[in-house]
Amino acid sequence: MKRMMMAMAVATALCWTASATAGDPAAGEAIYNENCSDCHEPDDFSGESAADISVWIVEAKDSKHHKGKVDIAVLSEEDVANVAAFYAQ
Numbered sequence: 001m002k003r004m005m006m007a008m009a010v011a012t013a014l015c016w017t018a019s020a021t022a023g024d025p026a027a028g029e030a031i032y033n034e035n036c037s038d039c040h041e042p043d044d045f046s047g048e049s050a051a052d053i054s055v056w057i058v059e060a061k062d063s064k065h066h067k068g069k070v071d072i073a074v075l076s077e078e079d080v081a082n083v084a085a086f087y088a089q
């Protein structure tokens with residue numbers, strides 16, 4: 001019984017991780033239109049994976065290209081995943 005509970009806990013954790021990183025492209029498009037579209041094209045990152053793009057967005061929070069122009073740091077983890085999903089389309 002204990003083992004069964006463990007298996008369920010692990011399965012739940014895996015599901016949660018998958019949904020947290022998958023991202024919602026439609027929600028991402030709204031964020032893109034509001035915050036990124038002045039300077040970026042939707043296909044700036046075409047052909048790249050959402051996972052890679054997420055990492056770049058996080059890295060770009062401190063980029064000199066963004067400092068004082070757009071505050072990417074306000075994007076939540078979920079926002080980043082959504083924008084990445086939109087870019088990866």
Ligand code: HEC
Pocket residue numbers: 031032035036037038039040053056057058060063065066069070072083
């Ligand atoms: C004021 C203009 C501007 C806005 C607004 C802007 N960016 Fe950028 N961004 C740039 C410039 C300029 C670069 C560097 C040039 C390049 O790599 O194309 C850059 C680079 C990046 C990079 C790094 C690309 C690489 O090659 O590593 C990412 C990721 C990125 N931006 C994401 C975003 C996201 C997400 C948003 C919206 C939340 C955003 N940017 C909004 C101007 C902007």
